[in-house]
Amino acid sequence: MNDTPIGLLFAALAVLILMSGFFSSSETSMMALNRYRLKHLRGQGHRGARRASKLLDRPDRLIGLILIGNNLVNIMASAIATVIAIRLYGDAGIAIATVLLTIVILIFAEITPKTIAALHPERVAFPFSLVLLPLLQLFLPLVAAINSITNGILRLMGFKPDATDSEALSQEELRTIVTESGSMIPRRHQRMLVNILDLEEVTVDDIMVPRNEVFGIDLNDDDATILDQLQHSTHTLVPVWNEDINDIKGVLHLRKLSRVLDGDGLNRDALMVEIQAPYFIPENTPLHTQLLQFQQKKLRLGIVVDEYGDVMGLATLEDILEEIVGEFTSNLIEEQEEVIALKGGGTVCTGTISIRELNRQQEWDLPTDGPKTLSGLALEALETFPCGPVAVQIPGYVIEVVAIDGNLISRLRITPNDEDIRSVRPTAA
Incomplete structure (x- = not known):
């Protein structure tokens, strides 16, 4: 060289x-x-x-x-x-x-x-x-x-060179991939994909309509009342019960309304023939399981019951779809808004509003592992039923009871607040 x-x-x-x-x-x-x-x-x-x-x-x-x-x-x-x-x-x-x-x-x-x-x-x-x-x-x-x-x-040395890690992604890894996709996936589609991943963690009692808000027909009412309810209903599926919602007889589809009417008005015998048998859902059924059940049974509405068979509310296919794509329906007969932002700060809400829905609308982080509604969260924090207006502190938020209707907290004001304030405890009712 x-x-x-x-x-x-x-x-x-x-x-x-x-x-x-x-x-x-x-x-x-x-x-x-x-x-x-x-x-x-x-x-x-x-x-x-x-x-x-x-x-x-x-x-x-x-x-x-x-x-x-x-x-x-x-x-x-x-x-x-x-x-x-x-x-x-x-x-x-x-x-x-x-x-x-x-x-x-x-x-x-x-x-x-x-x-x-x-x-x-x-x-x-x-x-x-x-x-x-x-x-x-x-x-x-x-x-x-x-x-x-x-x-x-x-x-x-104790290593296995032929052993390789599984390439399957966990739910959290998939969530990270979706959220980090940036402009490759539009933000609205990102939210929908993440919501689909969350279906396993959400149960029907998280999204159901509570029993006190269920619109339905009571067979104990007179014909005029029932006809008025049917004519002004904004729902296509209407539960039918006898005196108490726990004694539910079935669900009437309003497309069959003409079949339950005759020259004299309401035909109750025809009504009982046209209603479809009620479909019951256990309260802790995961949403992804219930979505599959609705698809297999060709149904759109189910009655949510607890372990004792008592009716807790109802869940619909639309409710589950809204968990994925966001709210796309509206209650045409609702007399007041569920969420009202105040100029002086804070937000006034109905007591029955779902905590999950409130978190989604306001981008808050209220706890969802306990009570399902805002009033339930306030009662859990207060540890007793309030006699009148009262405020309580939970981590990151101040909740004030604004109005009480009987044994129901009807309106509350909630204000995000990171400061440590002293909770006001009411006396027992």
């Missing part, structure tokens, strides 16, 4: 540094590939994705090939650089070659190519796989032999 022209040695050194950069960027780009996007591209028939997937099927062999190639060209580059330095500077050239080659390799064969590969893994990995795949086939015996030795050492 001492007789080799120095220009040829510099050319060989430059080629080796380029090859080192190739192996360094190949390793970074292959490891930085998004596995799920890679599967998607492979399913679409992308050739580069197919080649990369084939290489990543055995990452130990891929890494073995890259490290063999990288170390080989780096050692050869070091030898050639030493020869060049000795010929130019004598014995002092060894130290000079070591320092200069280290700097050159760091800049041109490590940091720069790896940074490019990390920023644009697909642009690097897919074309480079054209070279890596034939190289792997060519050096497979050597790579396999070295891998068998390293795997044996790993087993002696």
Whole structure:
């Protein structure tokens, strides 16, 4: 090599540094590939994705090939650089070659190519796989032999080289992917996808209409009252009960209204024939399970009951869909708004408003693992029924009882407040 022209040695050194950069960027780009996007591209028939997937099927062999190639060209580059330095500077050239080659390799064969590969893994990995795949086939015996030795050492140390982590994503990981997708997925669609993931954590009693707000027909009422209710109903499905909602007889679809009317008005016998049998739902049924039940049974409304069979309320298909897409229906007979923002600060709400709905509307973080309504949350914090207006502090919020209707807290004012104030406790009623 001492007789080799120095220009040829510099050319060989430059080629080796380029090859080192190739192996360094190949390793970074292959490891930085998004596995799920890679599967998607492979399913679409992308050739580069197919080649990369084939290489990543055995990452130990891929890494073995890259490290063999990288170390080989780096050692050869070091030898050639030493020869060049000795010929130019004598014995002092060894130290000079070591320092200069280290700097050159760091800049041109490590940091720069790896940074490019990390920023644009697909642009690097897919074309480079054209070279890596034939190289792997060519050096497979050597790579396999070295891998068998390293795997044996790993087993002696208590590791299992063949064990790989599952690529299945947990619910929280999926949530992170959706929320971090940025402009790739519109924010409204992000919220819908996250709401779908939340269906397993929400039960029907979280979204049901409570029994005291259920609109229905009481067979004990006179015909005129029942007809007036049917004519002014804003619901297409109307529960029918006898005196008490716990004695529910069925559900009437208003498209059958003409069948229960005759020349004399309401035909009660026809009404009992046309109502469909009630469908009961256990109170703690998860929403994703109930959505499937509604789909299988071709139903849109169910009566929520507790473990004793008492009616707690009703849940509809629309209620579940609103948990996914947001509110898209309105109560046409509602006389007052459930949520009213005050100019002086705070928000006045009805006591029966769902805490989940309030959190969604106001972007608050009221606790949802206990009571389902705002009045229930206030009673839990107060630990007794109030005699009149009273305020209580919960973490991050101040809740004030504004109006009481009998044994029901009808209106409350809630104000986000991080300051520590002293709770006002009422006397027992």
